[in-house]
Amino acid sequence: MIRVGAAKGDALVANESAVRELGDETLKKIAHELTTQVRSSATIDWTVRERVRASMRRMVRRLLRKYDYPPDQEDATVELVIEQAEVLTAEWVE
Secondary structure (H helix, E strand, C coil), X not given: CCCCCCCCCCCCCCCHHHHHHXXXXXXXXXHHXXXXXHHHXXXXXXXXXXXXXXXXXXXXXXXXXXXXCCHHXXXXXXXXHHHHHHXXXXXXXX
């Protein structure tokens, strides 16, 4: 699952304003929905095909906007989610 928690590097809580504005429950909902969408959208070669990676980034941005995730560090959050998704999808394939 896309990580949510207090550990450094967790994609959604790396943005302090998101934690303050959205709270833990909303961040958990976002993480759950992100994980579900990433799992269903990830293809075998998505990490090497830029078009597919761009589509994945758009999906993450749309989901963050759906929950009014603060835009101040949205780009960094999207990239961190993509990095975590790369690791997770590698584990799912194994």
